[in-house]
Amino acid sequence: MIQLADVSYAYPDSGRFVLEHVDLRIEPGTITGVVGASGAGKTTLAKILSGFIPHVDGGQLSGSVVIGGRDLSGLPLAACVSQVGLVIQNPFNQISGARYTVRGELAFGMENLGTPRDEMANRVAEVAGLLRITDLLDRSPYELSGGQQQLVAIASMLVLRTPVLVMDEPTSQLDPAGTRMVFGVLSRLRGTGTTIVVFEHKPELLHAHADRLHVLAGRRIAASGSPGEILSDPRTDQWGVSATRYTRAARLAREQGLVPAEAPLPVSFEQAAAFFGWSARTRPPSPEDAR
């Protein structure tokens, strides 16, 4: 369980507030998406959730950040790190440079924590299989493409099996197939009880995999709800949140009076098929069609 209460944060050098009075509650064992425009404070929020603010970045942090019943600002960084894994936005910087092969890179974190050798080998093989990078294990991380490096960066945190995983745009460099694969892996992880917070832009996949979405806009949480509610909300443009084409088309249809105003907008392919598959003059889609 993650709970942020009245969290505000200002950068150390400029004193400019990036987050103001943020309240957030994340249930254990769920996938939570945080959406919003670039530069809205998502990276800052990711660092607060993982304890790097304030332990590493300084600045003024007020309010409380409680994870698993413990306040992060009272814990040493090592304890924060063992609770919350952080995948940063730039995969190149996540790669340590301390190891010469992808296999070594994946094991690096576990070596630091003193994980037994057999366990390390097992986890490396398992995670590499999950993310389909087994054929990259003997290559140097620096020879890889941006997308491959991103998969290695994600893998290097997955092997640590932290109860909470915070991921800042983990699919930014990936093609559609890779992006779907990563989201699929996140769903599997949720099945093992991991709490996942992912900062992302991709509406179709967030709708398919996330349990809840929070919108970060105007330095605070502007809205929270199910992916269906958030992604079909009329304020998505204002928030800087991407809506699927299905939603956009449905919105237009509603504006043109082709569907009743109260008809809930579809977000996914299946919902859109139901929405547009009906007869305009007979049955409007029912609220159960949208999640």
Place this chain on the structure above:
Amino acid sequence: MSIAIEFIDLHFRYPGGVEAVRGVSLTVSAGERVAIVGENGAGKTTLVRHLNGILRPTSGTVLVGGASTRDRSIAQLAAQVGYVFQNPDEQLFASTIGADVEFGPRNLGCTPSEAAARAASALATVQLQDQAGLHPHHLSPSERKRVALAGVLAMQTPVVVLDEPTTGQDARGVEIVAGVVDSIAAQGRTVVAITHDMDFCAEHFDRVVVMADGLVQADGDTRAVFDQVGTLERAAVEPPQLLRLAAHLGWHARPLTPAEFVDASTREPRDPGTRVD
């Protein structure tokens, strides 16, 4: 319409031995918006890097503006072909955004005031005019991509090449890039973009080239290409959301935009679940 770009039986083999482009012939007219799609490793980036001389053909010819690229250096070709790299951090180097965007025009021979004017205009196009005095590191990755785009726009080249312009962009960033693509073509200039975003592709490009294994698998009008379901599948390309939906609903229409879709919905037969593919 004049011809902006021509590839004539282009082959390219990397020093390590991999033949990334295995015989591509393609002609692009001025003012076209061409999207090149396909999975990673299909040869898309290798192909477009011949346009400004970063790569030279192993065999075959590349013509830009009617003349072969052979005897012109990268810097010389830059006057004709502006290339926006996928990673903005490889392109941005100046200490302020404004100075960085002025770099291209200065190199092409603009006076300082001309370059400044062009830079201001380009930054306004990508909606970063207020950030001109900032250091690139103060911007988000999405904003830095827009600065890189502005840097090439300011060069006002007849051809603009975009390598994955929407990757890593937020919703507003994608809209801005889309607007840029449309306005370049409206000025009679040519856009060639490599993209994984099929919805962006459907809405803003007239022509789609599907590549796989170093060869062109399909090339033509956007609607026609996205209809070739088998080819797309083999090339690991997914059709855009609305086209998938229209096909699933058994429609005849092939709508590329939400507006077209809604328009079609008033006329199409409503048979839920009838799959045409």
Place this chain on the structure above:
Amino acid sequence: MTQAQFVGTGSPVHRLNPVTKLVALLSILVIVFALPQWWVSAIVVVGVLLPAAVIARCGGPLIAVGGRILLPIVVVLVLVQGLTFPGGRTMVWQWGVLSVTSEGLLFALNVGARIVCLVLASVLLVLTTHPGDLMSALTEAGMSPKFSYIISSTLQLIPAFRSRADAILLAQQARGLAVPRNPLRRIGVMMPLLGPLVLGMFTDVEERGTAMEARGFGSTARRTALEAIPDSTAQRVARWVMPLVAVAAVVVPLVWEVL
């Protein structure tokens, strides 16, 4: 030493524990300085280094790399000492004003033999030892993991940053920057690009630091290693014997002189 110079042939020499090889190198260093006669270095080269190179199947690269480094040094050494050695009287060869003395040549031989021995030993170490294995072995032997990280990450990041610099240069050429052939003017053109590249490295450092912490780098737990570094009792013994021989090489001649 980057992994580019490592030649992986999987020979017995390669499979030696890296610390053993390092101790051997340091022992050789001490021995050839303690016993400066040229034939001592020659014995080490012929009796230890060349056979090891043959077993390691690195004879060719050893000669190639070693030769490239040594040739200019040896030539200069012979010329300078041969021609100008103070106290050189015995003329071996004369051409007008220039004369080569046998004392000079002998001096060059002694110094040169040492240099040859040390360079070949170092090159052999680099050829047969992957830097990652060396760092792991040293860490296991008690070296600070932070030190190992500094070395490894520098070795890896330098080529990574160099290819980033190439990419930046390419991007600027694509914006019309003409890069001159003349090397001096070329550097002049590249200078403004390098500043931000270096600055970028430093601002990245903060993010890299965060990423490292997220991987438990600051952990005080006892570290483990994914791959076992090969070792044997014989090598452990050798790691004591070799330094002892080196010490003896220093002490025995001193004692000899006193007696």
